[in-house]
Amino acid sequence: MFRRREAVPFAFVAEADRFRSNVTPPPRHRATVPEVVGRTLIGLTVAAGFVGALLFGMPALDTNHASGHSQQSEASQGR
Template identity: 60%
Template sequence: MAGRYAPVPFTLSAEADGFRSNVAPPPRERPGFGRSAGRWLLGLTIVAGLVGSLLLGMPALSVDRSSTSPQQSQASQGH
């Protein structure tokens, strides 16, 4: 049964891989001033938001060194 396989047309797929078109794609459009300004503004807004959240979040993340000393509560001072 080794010799009874149907032939597979590999030549068609090999020719399709090697095919190159002679049609050039159209040139890319250059973005206008409005689109470029919009991209810059969006990037600047994202960076400003990240920096602002970092600045506002730093006090919450910092460890208060003055509160690490043991303090007595008012109830324990009365006894």
């Protein structure tokens, strides 16, 4: 690899910590009432979707399914 012959001045990094700007940032934008209501409705819709998916998915996750018992009972009766 090539080697630099001159040292890299890192003094500007140290000066950056001490630098203060005299320019004030613009004021923060406050959300209006319709924006807050819209965000709340979107959040509630997403939460309701998760709850609905959980409620509809619970029967599929049930290990004691009725058809599983009937298959086991048929197999035990056939012996």
